[in-house]
Structures are given as C-alpha cells and as structure tokens.
Amino acid sequence: xxxxxxxxxxxxxxxxxxxxxxxxxxxxxxxxxxxxxxxxxxxxxxxxxxxxxx
Amino acid sequence: xxxxxxxxxxxxxxxxxxxxxxxxxxxxxxxxxxxxxxxxxxxxxxxxxxxxxxxxxxxxxxxxxxxxxxxxxxxxxxxxxxxxxxxxxxxxxxxxxxxxxxxxxxxxxxxxxxxxxxxxxxxxxxxxxxxxxxxxxxxxxxxxxxxxxxxxxxxxxxxxxxxxxxxxxxxxxxxxxxxxxxxxxxxxxxxxxxxxxxxxxxxxxxxxxxx
Numbered sequence: 347x348x349x350x351x352x353x354x355x356x357x358x359x360x361x362x363x364x365x366x367x368x369x370x371x372x373x374x375x376x377x378x379x380x381x382x383x384x385x386x387x388x389x390x391x392x393x394x395x396x397x398x399x400x
Numbered sequence: 401x402x403x404x405x406x407x408x409x410x411x412x413x414x415x416x417x418x419x420x421x422x423x424x425x426x427x428x429x430x431x432x433x434x435x436x437x438x439x440x441x442x443x444x445x446x447x448x449x450x451x452x453x454x455x456x457x458x459x460x461x462x463x464x465x466x467x468x469x470x471x472x473x474x475x476x477x478x479x480x481x482x483x484x485x486x487x488x489x490x491x492x493x494x495x496x497x498x499x500x501x502x503x504x505x506x507x508x509x510x511x512x513x514x515x516x517x518x519x520x521x522x523x524x525x526x527x528x529x530x531x532x533x534x535x536x537x538x539x540x541x542x543x544x545x546x547x548x549x550x551x552x553x554x555x556x557x558x559x560x561x562x563x564x565x566x567x568x569x570x571x572x573x574x575x576x577x578x579x580x581x582x583x584x585x586x587x588x589x590x591x592x593x594x595x596x597x598x599x600x601x602x603x604x605x606x607x608x609x610x611x
Binding site for chain 2: 347348349351352353355356358359360362363365368371372375378379382383385386388389390394396
C-alpha cells in the first residue's frame, strides 16, 4: 500500500507539472490525502494508554 | 462595491518590492519539506535505520504539503499566478501539514512516558518525529502569516526568468518522491503493509536474494 501511495503522490506531482485541470489536480491530491489518512488509521491499533485524567 | 473587487484576482498584477515574496516562499516551502524528507532518507541509508510505518506516513504528508506549494511554483513558471492558484496551493499545504502534525503528535505521544527511549536516532536532542511535529506546527503559522500579507506579497505577474528555479524545485521534489517509491518498495516488498517495527528490506527476501 505504501508503495502504491508514493506512486500516486508522484503521479499527482506530474499532474501539477503538466498543468492538468484544477479538477484533476485537486481530485488526485485529495484521493492521496484520504489514502494516507486511511493508512495512518490502519497503523493506529491501540489507545495511547497515557493514563490521562482528561 | 463591485463583486469582482473583493476577489483575489482583482489584486494588482504587479505590486511593490515585496510582490514576489510569496512565489519565493513557495519555492522555499517546497524545497524545505523535500529537504526534511531527505533527512529521513539520510537516516535510512547512511545511518541504516528502518523507517517505521508512522515515519513513512509523515513523509507522505510532507510531500503532499510540498506539492501544495508546488502548485504556486508551477504557475509561476509560466509567468502568471492567479489569486486562485495562491489560495489553492496554500490551502492544500495547510491541510497536509495539519494532518502531518497529528501523525507526528501521535508518534511523539507513543514515546512520551518516562524511561521510553523512543524510536530511532535523535537530532539535536530530539527524535525525528518530534522535529516533524515542530516543523508541521511552524508551517501552519508560516502559511497563516503568508496569507495575512497576501495583498502585498502575491504578484500575479512574474518574470520569465522564474522558469528555471521553478523547474529545479519541482525536479528536486520529483526525484525525492521517486526515491521514496523505490525505497519503500524495498522495505515493504510484496506486502500490503509495513510491519510495526521493520528490521529488514522485505523485497530482497521476497525475491529470494537473501534468506
């Protein structure tokens, strides 16, 4: 998954460089953002267990 | 008041001496975050440390932030950056650094308890993910300042000589992203996810090069 996301980020940069339409650039960028957030959520598997009282 | 007079594109085409500050700050922002990712690559390949999954996630947010500024850099290469372009670029960067700030905060909190040695090396007394948290947070402030002074720092017309620096900035960013594609492919191999505590380059074992 990480490899695919980095590939997608590279493709997003290419879309920026090649002056793709604003819709394409925004679409690609936010798809990548959501993918990274989901990847992060996958790796957050437990609470922090800091014993915070608030 | 006419509606178009309050839209960003109604700003002067070329302002005063500070009119090109935002373009150069966008270059600095993109190069800066790309450089931070290069620091991670240094610890990966020179100090021979294996980046953990959250480290990789933070690199992704850093590169997405750099691409946001890259939108402004790319438009500037053609000599015209509209108010929409400035806002789109900084808006993307702001979202990315906020998300990155959460990721680095989370990793910092994992190692905050007394006696925890943390993950990986320290730089000037702080672990890499703590520095990442500081830099992500500082970037939020920087973008806020940039936007606050946009009326006098965001020229719409830029000279043709700005094309070369723009190409260098985006080329640097592209090369570093490409290096990360290869580096993480070696670390992850033919698996969907990285292990929580990586200890080897899986691809070499998947291909049978190492046992």
